Amino acid sequence: MRDTPLAEKKSQLLDVLEKETKTESPLREFIKHFRRNVLGMIGLFGVLFLFVLALCAPLIADKPEGYGDMANMLQPPSKEYWFGTDALGLSIFDQVIWGTRVSLYVGFVSAFIAVIIGVPIGLIAGYYGGRISSIGMAITDIFLTLPILPLMIIMAAVLGTGISNIALIIGLFSWPQIARVTRAETMSISKRQYIEAARAVGAREYQILFKHVLLNAIPPILVNMTIIMGVAVISEAGLSFLGLGDPMSWSWGTILQNAHATGAIIKAWWHSLFPSIGIMILVLSFNFLGIGINEALNPRLRKK
């Protein structure tokens, strides 16, 4: 008889835990709201479109290699060459289509690396707090303020300019943003009732941290990943434009660098226009996707 109140309390807490973690399928609700979000849907279709282009590149365009059609150097767009040709007579259309692969690859790898580094830092800082957390966040802030492009330039110059190196370097400097968001989310989630409930029923620290805290922090982390992917693609293009790109693969930045280096920039507008449009579509799509996810998750931001 003596332990009945305790058992009762425990079952009550379990109920709270159940309710807070499993409201009527949050995923289904999210999909419902996301589908009504115009910007988010445009972003999603944009991203899917680029994915299809990247996957089907060999079917759509010839792989740009070696010397092109020497009789047709720097030709404006025509029926034969939709996006015109470059100073070697290679088709810009082929280069832009194959460039989609490189850009998406860089975007995903960098965002993945940023998450691998940033999430644990933010999770620990946010959950345990205290002095270590403030020191960690101060260092994170310092990394946010440093001029990152010159830093990436030195590393790319020293490490060598393979496309994976570039993705690695960009990822290594994108984590502070993820760490900040994860920490902020962790702090607010840790204070919620169901975390207390989980602790009361004897869940282990790592269980709480990974199952309850991390799982609930995933949406804002995803939103920030979409932003990082856009920034990463622009950074890769910037590094390539400065001559630090992978000369063996066609990225949109490499095409622009070629235009700049061969002096075709003034003479041939098509040389720089099409890769730039590619960058623009990719960055806008990922940003819109992020805005859509954010609005679908956040009742306060939803439009009526």
Next chain:
Amino acid sequence: MKQYLLLRSVRAIITVFIAITITFLILRVMPGDPTTMMLDPRMDEKAREQLLHDFGLDKPLFVQYLLFLKQLFFHFDLGMSFVNRAPVLDVILSRLPWTLLLMGASIIVTSLIGIPLGVMAAYRKGTVLDQLINAFSILGIAIFTPWLGIVLLYLLGFKIPLFPIGGASTPGLEGWAYIADVTHHMVLPLATLTIIHLANYVLFMRANMVDVLSEDYIRTARAKGLKEKRVVWIHAVRNAMLSTVTMMGLQVGTIVGGAILTETVFAYPGIGRLIYESVKEHDYPVLQGTFLILAVTVVVVNILTDIVYTYLDPKIRFD
């Protein structure tokens, strides 16, 4: 206020130290032989060993670090440029004024345009004007900086030759003619940087203003019978400016990146152009030095924004 500024200064010093340490580590810890990157490859074996010894590159890493700090703080020595055969610091300092001019002008022009636009968008939230301002700003995020430069160069430098297509000045001018010429050369690079960074200022200011305009003290100010213009531009803007100034400080690092790319397109003789040339020539000491100098620049600008912040925020001013 003193305590606030003291805390900020400590942070600035730590930032500079982290930048120095990264600069030191990058060339020494990275894969590959550091000597090939620190010293000119065209040197003969004996001179090379002598130099290795002189630079202390045959000593343990920590001793090397201390030597590096000593060289930096007591002799302002960042090494020698491979290409120019001159001290790295001199090479960089001869280019720095142009970059500072471009960056400073860009920050001022972007604030002068971006902040009022953000206020207007917030005040007319939901109208066509608001949506136009928003759409234009988001486009600024997605445009690749060099391409915008190229477009401006093509249209306004080549098709309709209103502005010079490169460089920062015409040699042989003096006095007012020189200043006018420098301004003339700066228009296109400045326009490029401004359009790219406008989005951040506008969107940030808009979000802050939307929050501030719904506060109680704004209603109080209106109830007191103050003119609407005064309520918006004095009461609200001042408070919305607080976090915008913080954002401006955080953005300086990004503006440095934009300046590097813009200078490359316009052959502007600043640090960005120097980086572009040094990448091509594998001039590692110069690359290392530019990062350090740019990091210090960012820290200095951050201190300036902190001072502006203390001036704007009475909570800190009267503490």
